[in-house]
Amino acid sequence: MKAWRLPLLLLPLLAACEVLQGTGYRVAEAQLLFPEATERWAYFYGEPREVRLSEKTLRLERPRGESLWAVPEALWVDGNPLLREVGPALRPPAEAVRGVSGSLLEVRAQAPLRSSWLYDGVGWVRLTGGLREGERRTLVQPASYQTPDLSAFTGPETQVLLREVLARRGGRQVVLFELAEPVLKPLALDPAPEAYRVGALSVQYGLRVEIVAPPAPLFRILDRGVNAAYQEEAPRAFLANDPNRFAEVWNLVVQNRLPRPPAPSVDFRNRSVAAFFRGLKPTGGYGLEVAGVTYAGDAARVVLTLTAPRPGAIVTQALTSPYVVLELQKVRRVVFTDPAGRTLAEARD
Structure with a gap:
């Protein structure tokens, strides 16, 4: 009872x-x-x-x-x-x-x-x-x-x-x-x-x-790559619920590009944008994949699979900065974890 x-x-x-x-x-x-x-x-x-x-x-x-x-x-x-x-x-x-x-x-x-x-x-x-x-x-x-x-x-x-x-x-x-x-x-x-x-x-x-429109997808990948302008070594998450905050996050993604692509269109009335920056890496071969997204209340959990270069692999010797930017359902908190459930980074609105 x-x-x-x-x-x-x-x-x-x-x-x-x-x-x-x-x-x-x-x-x-x-x-x-x-x-x-x-x-x-x-x-x-x-x-x-x-x-x-x-x-x-x-x-x-x-x-x-x-x-x-x-x-x-x-x-x-x-x-x-x-x-x-x-x-x-x-x-x-x-x-x-x-x-x-x-x-x-x-x-x-x-x-x-x-x-x-x-x-x-x-x-x-x-x-x-x-x-x-x-x-x-x-x-x-x-x-x-x-x-x-x-x-x-x-x-x-x-x-x-x-x-x-x-x-x-x-x-x-x-x-x-x-x-x-x-x-x-x-x-x-x-x-x-x-x-x-x-x-x-x-x-x-x-x-x-x-007439009911189909439900919005659990998530949409807006951009993903390894050459973000994020220069810190520690991983970091960002959450944007308005265009101004999204512009700040997007700048971290495209600042190293010429020409710089415009930010994708997002309806912030019912969607959020979350970004994960893995941190500065000494070589190429580091990446990440989105394994899934779940929601609980006003929070989202994004599961990422992280990859690293195998010993002896031929990779670029330039610095890289892996990242992913996602469109999510409207949330106030996002937590990025690995498949084992260990928290990589989180952000709140």
Whole structure:
């Protein structure tokens, strides 16, 4: 079971709810944004007791009977397996659409997301990790099924929530968005619980079909060679997220050339440029190849295979400076590693 903790993102919301030690109970709250209504599901854990909610007294008791909404070890509230409130529907904070080709999907975030998931009628597939407000992600529908891992909830809680989401789908596909921040204020309980976990989920039933452009490639090599103007011996990485920074990096690439080629065109609204300079080498025969690129959140990992001259090889005796310049998806950090995972250099925006 996940450890009870108070996520940092909830501190502003809980400023008016003093956390007391020894109050004998804990709360896990799910905020469910269905198309027709917004629901709050609150589970209580700990010792039986009474707590106040506004002018109402809640009796927290040992489990009694069975219910599809019950979670093991959770106390019942006034004879029910949870405290459930239903309010008006809210504007969807995210949307997913399907491309005309059928295999393409686009996730559009109007609010920060932790993750997004698709139930295709057979099982759940993970569509995206974290997305920033206003960000879009185009992807090919994954083929591997897995149970959603919702960060704010335990496994038994997740099981109950997913069962309820699927019970309302009516044969439609489902997209589940895990929001990065709650949308409702926490319950004003008296006394305050020892811990208060909150997670918000937005549910979309069915996918509209639109023309969706294929996803951008994982990376594009803009330039690669062995005669950069970079003159330091230690390797170094650069990351550019605007034209001015890119111009500085590009100058390190082409300063030794005549005529100097112009920098390639890059759309910095959704792309970044990363460069790796291996450092000044005494002879030729040194190079590098891009073995692959992976992404996690706002960071990219570029795996490079480094080559060196074999003993006795005939190579130029002139100084060389190997490098590669890549266009990546939009990131704030890039780490260059060798195939064994050893870090060669990294850069941040």
